[in-house]
Structure formats: C-alpha cells, structure tokens
Amino acid sequence: MAEQHYPSDPLAHDAHAGHGAHGDHAGPSFQLYMYVFVALCVCTAMSFIVNRIFGENNLTGAGIIMIVAVIKASLVAAIFMHLMFDWGKVYCIVLPVCIVTVMMVIILSIDASLAWHVYPESSVPYYEASLPAAP
C-alpha cells in the first residue's frame, strides 16, 4: 500500500510565503493600479454629477449611483485586493457571505414595502385628504 506523504506545509513560514502566496501570477502591474485609480476617481465624479442632475429621492439617479458604487467596489476588490488572482482560493469563504448579503437586502425590502406603519401620514392618500386645501 502506498504511503501517504504529508510534507510540511510549504506555506507554513509566512514570512517567506509572500512570493509563493501569489502562486504563479506576478500580480497587477504599477500601470494597472494607476488605471484603476483613475477609473475610481472618474466613477466618483460620475456619481456626484448624476446626483446633481437627478437630485435627491430620484429612483433613476439612485439606481445609477448604486450601480457605479458596485463597479467601484468590484474594481477595488478585484485589483487592489488581488481577488482576481486569489478568487479560486477564497471564493468558498467570500461567495456565501455575498449571497447572504444580497438575500438579506431582498428579504428586508419586502418588509419595508408592505408593512403597516404606526403614523397615519404613512397612509398617504388618507392623510393628504385630511390636509387643508392648498391656498
């Protein structure tokens, strides 16, 4: 019967594992980091301008701004956090939490939309009807 070998963990000495930790990839280049930085600045400016154009409490503006936020977060996670290279090693930890995060928002949004509220002004048609007529 073949003996099973359990050599010592090649990554056990973390101080020397830095290079090996990246596996076979060289990591992002300086140029890529700068491109991502510029993209992040452009996205931030875009969010600001969209907010100025659409104003507050506008669904379209809010949707665009949140999509831009997700793009920014994805760029930071993929390039700055090296997830592009390490995804195959850490997805089992990160992915379930991200799924649960999205699920939580979806489930809470049902409660936010459908729950009965305490204050009568939340029942807008009834409250607005009780307001004095506009001058």
Add this chain to the structure above:
Amino acid sequence: MAHDAEQTPPLHMGLPLPNGKLALWIFLVTEITFFTAIIGTYMLLRNGQPSRAAPWPSPTDVHLSEFIGAFNTFVLICSSLTVVLCHWCLHEARSKQGADRQALVRKAVMYLGVTLALGCVFLVVKAFEYKAKIDHQILPGRIFELKTENASSYRFVRVVKEQLEHLVKDGPENTEHQKAMKQRAGQLLADINAGKLSPKEVNERIVGTKNVKPVDMPKKAPGAAEVKGVLQKEDGTLDTGVHLTYSIPYGNLWASCYFAMTGFHALHVLGGLVIFAIYLIAALFGKFGPESELSIELTGLYWHFVDIVWIFLFPLLYLV
C-alpha cells in the same frame, strides 16, 4: 512499494494560501456581515418609514455636504492606491539587490507614510463634520420633530425663543439678507412672547411655508397667505449657517443611522491607522523590508475593505 510512493502526489493540508491571508479573509467576511446589518437596517428604515407627508431628511436639513463626502471618498481611494503601491514596491524589492532594493524599500515606507497621512485627513474631515452636527444639535434624541404634538413640541418653542433672543441681540447685520432675517426674527420673538403661536406655526415662521414638510404644516384657513421664514433666503432656500432650530421629521432616526454607520466606519479607519503607525515605527528601527510584504498585503486587504464600505456609505448617506 517505493515506486508506488513516488507516483502518489503529495498531499497538502488546507488552502493554498498563507495562514494569515486565510485568517484575514475569514475576518473580512465577518466584517461584511457586520456592515451589511447596519447598512441593511438603514435601508429598511429609510424606505419603510417615511412618506410624502413626512419625507426622509434631505442633506440640507441635516447639514450634510456632498462635497465633503466626495472629498473623503477621494482621500480614501488615494490611500487605497498608496497602500497597494507600498505592497508593490516590497514585492519588486524581493528580486532586487543593493541600492535598488534599498530605494524600493524607502519608497514603500514613503507610501506607507502617505497612507497614514491620508487616513488622518479622513478622520479630521469627519471630526469637522461631527462638530457641525453637534453645533446644530443634529444628534440622536436631540432633534425636534413636530409630527405629534407633545411636551417636546413646547420645549422646541422654548429653545427657539432662546435662539431668537440671541439672534436679535447679537446677530450680524452686514448684508441685506441678515438685516431682513433679524427683523423677521424680532417679529417672531414678539409673537412667541405674546403666546399667539402653536409649535407648528413657530416652525412655519422659521423655515417659511414653502419649506415646511406636509406633516408639520399647521392648520390654516383656506386662502391663508404664504409666510416667509426667518431662515429663508431670497431664492427660497434656507440659510443653514444660523443657529436656529426647526423641525426635521425623522431627523432623530436619520441621526441614529448616520452616527452608527459613520461612527463604526471611523473606528475601523482608526484601527487601520494604528497598524500603519506600528509599521512606520518598525521601519524607523530598520525592521521593515521585503520580508514584510505579506504583512503589508494583509493590512492592505483590511484597508481596502474599509474603503469599500465607504464606497457604499457615501452614496447611501450623502447622495441618494
């Protein structure tokens, strides 16, 4: 037997990842759940409670400046870049020798210092924002809401009376707007002293009929004239530089959410800055070099996560 042993591929325990990186990713996913809970609660409260009659406070109502939020976002993005460049320098230094290696290590230390400085800038700007909130009493439990008339509504009138007395006595009169504001403040103070006004009417006289939220509108006779508020400028907007309280529906809920989210985020930023400071001190004693590459990568992972949280907090609090 020996031949079989050679053909069996060696087995490795665990993920092909340094232990520190694995541990940090596990920590980061706990932080994801932590901030998801807080931000999810904010989204639930914001979308669930307010209505058209009592809308969620606008940034002007609560003295929130989008410019400051955007500046802070830019500062954190720059700090994310500098920490990742620090790591890149240390990575490159591994394959260099002599003077080139020393130069890259010095560059890494410089990037680390810039990251720490940018983090401090973020916290200083946040401190100024918090001071503005404290000065205007935009704090949880300290904001007056006139949705339901109760004892605090009359405390609102007493607080406004003190502020009006101060404004009438010591308010500046450098511009036409300031003179008109002082005159309207004097008239409002006289009417309050005469006991003519209800809390909602006082609020209307402060912000003007145009700026009163429907839930705060006092009962008026049909055809009643529009009132120009003490704080109202010529263009109809409010002068937010004056210390005069007015009703902010759901203001206390807003303040609770704001301080919870930004407060916890600021504490995380502070934690990251402590770690950067420790590395800088280590660099002073010559204990920082290419062997610190993994440590800096792990610290950078934490810092990027803090940046990602702010990337979501900024639009949720300041923009939408």
